[in-house]
Amino acid sequence: RRTRRYADLCGVGLDAGALPTALPVQGDTDRLFQAIAAIIDNGIKFAGAGGHVTLAGAATAGMAEIRIGDTGPGV
Numbered sequence: 001r002r003t004r005r006y007a008d009l010c011g012v013g014l015d016a017g018a019l020p021t022a023l024p025v026q027g028d029t030d031r032l033f034q035a036i037a038a039i040i041d042n043g044i045k046f047a048g049a050g051g052h053v054t055l056a057g058a059a060t061a062g063m064a065e066i067r068i069g070d071t072g073p074g075v
Contacts, residue, residue: 002037003040003041006041007044010049011049011050012050012053014040014044014052014055015052015053015054015055016054023057023059023066036066040055043070044070046070047070048072051071052070053068053069053071055067055068
């Protein structure tokens with residue numbers, strides 16, 4: 001929700017439709033949220049107004065896989 005509000009303020013589309021309803025992970029919840037939110041925020045920042053950020057996730061071989069992409073210029 002926090003990143004969606006930021007995306008809306010920046011005029012960036014945010015698509016999280018491909019995320020599974022449950023993606024179990026083991027770790028510090030706050031630190032994991034901070035790390036993932038920082039990457040999403042970076043995508044929003046560099047995608048710019050009119051840009052788009054997509055999120056996808058899956059459980060693969062017992063591991064959580066999270067993919068974040070954006071329409072920004074890249075590294």
